[in-house]
Amino acid sequence: MKNSKKSISFVDWIPSLEKVRIKENLGDVYFFDPNKIESNGFSWSRMGEDLKTLNAVYGELFDEVVVKGKNLVCYWPNLDFSPSQKYEISKSLKSSGVEMNLFLKEKRGVSETLSFSYSQMEDWKELVMTLIESLCEDLQSNECLEEVMTIKNETIQIEVIKLVEAGEVKFVYFLRESIVINQPQETYTEKVFDSFSSLVIDLLSTFQLSNFGYCFKMSEYEKLFYKEMLQGDAYDNLVLSWEKLLNQN
Numbered sequence: 001m002k003n004s005k006k007s008i009s010f011v012d013w014i015p016s017l018e019k020v021r022i023k024e025n026l027g028d029v030y031f032f033d034p035n036k037i038e039s040n041g042f043s044w045s046r047m048g049e050d051l052k053t054l055n056a057v058y059g060e061l062f063d064e065v066v067v068k069g070k071n072l073v074c075y076w077p078n079l080d081f082s083p084s085q086k087y088e089i090s091k092s093l094k095s096s097g098v099e100m101n102l103f104l105k106e107k108r109g110v111s112e113t114l115s116f117s118y119s120q121m122e123d124w125k126e127l128v129m130t131l132i133e134s135l136c137e138d139l140q141s142n143e144c145l146e147e148v149m150t151i152k153n154e155t156i157q158i159e160v161i162k163l164v165e166a167g168e169v170k171f172v173y174f175l176r177e178s179i180v181i182n183q184p185q186e187t188y189t190e191k192v193f194d195s196f197s198s199l200v201i202d203l204l205s206t207f208q209l210s211n212f213g214y215c216f217k218m219s220e221y222e223k224l225f226y227k228e229m230l231q232g233d234a235y236d237n238l239v240l241s242w243e244k245l246l247n248q249n
Contacts, residue, residue, distance in 0.1 A: 006139065008093060008132060009101035010076040020105050026071045030064040032131075033075035034116075034124060045120060047127050058131055063174060066138045067147060067161060074128055077121045079104060088129060096136040141165075148196070149225070150215045151203070158207075160199065162218070163192075171199045196221055200228040 005027070013020050015031035016039065037044040037057060047054050064070050079102055081089070093100050116124070144164035148171070151158040156177050163170045171193045193199040203209065209229065216222045 005099070006071065006097060007099040007101055008072045008074065008135075009103060010074055010079060011103045011105070012076065012079045013105045014075055015073060018105075022073070022103055024101070024103075026073070026101075028068070028070045029073045030061070030068075030070040031073050032061065032128075044127060045123055047123075054130075058134060059174070059176070061131055061135060062138060063159065063176070065135055067145065067159060067174070072132075072135070074132075076125065076128065077116065085125060085129065089132060092133045092136040096140040098136060098139065147217045148221050149217055151207075151209070151212045152215075153212045156207070156212075158203070158212075160196075162196075170194065171196050173199060173203070196224060197228055200225055204229065 007026060009022070009026060009029075011020070011022075014033045014035050016033050016036040034044050040060075042053050042057060043050075044057075047057065061072070065072050090100065146162045148160040148162050151160070156175065158176075159174045161172050161174065163172060172191065191199075191202065193202065214225070216225075
């Protein structure tokens with residue numbers, strides 16, 4: 001699920017606006033820049049003061065970088081780091097064993113024309129530093145994290161994760177829900193469970209799973225999932241689910 005080589009790369013262009021090729025092979029990457037945040041319906045300026053929005057943006061970063069194991073490629077204006085910024089970022093990356101890369105664009109273009117004021121650029125840098133610090137902490141504490149399955153329909157996506165902490169196996173699910181079309185998505189962590197069965201029982205009590213499709217990343221949990229559905233009086237849900245899978249294939 002994860003790349004064996006972890007890295008966070010800083011670039012001096014807006015990846016969501018400019019198709020600049022990075023010569024080095026970084027594996028699966030997740031691009032992060034101001035335009036991408038705004039296109040998702042969020043305002044990044046002064047986001048540090050809006051905890052709900054900050055949590056939603058970080059939830060997507062966590063999903064892509066920690067859960068799915070992608071390497072982060074992040075916009076940093078002109079790759080201009082103050083000594084304190086470089087020190088704090090390097091300290092966070094070193095503590096979690098993550099490499100730092102810097103990539104300069106060979107030709108100038110769109111990034112130079114973006115009308116960022118000095119205060120806006122400082123706000124962006126502060127936001128990036130806050131998110132990277134949290135990402136590095138989560139990368140360090142979730143080294144034994146594996147994706148079990150994905151459950152989704154038109155508006156909801158649930159990712160079930162297996163987590164090993166101090167030799168103990170836990171299960172957690174992350175839920176992403178599109179509340180209103182063209183409005184920000186809210187991503188949050190529900191609960192931590194001591195067993196996969198207890199997690200499935202909770203899902204059955206919360207969601208009408210007949211309206212969802214299932215994709216298993218760890219096949220050994222597939223049989224147990226359907227067993228809990230049957231025991232939870234979800235026979236109709238199970239039949240509908242199988243019918244959907246057969247129609248898809």
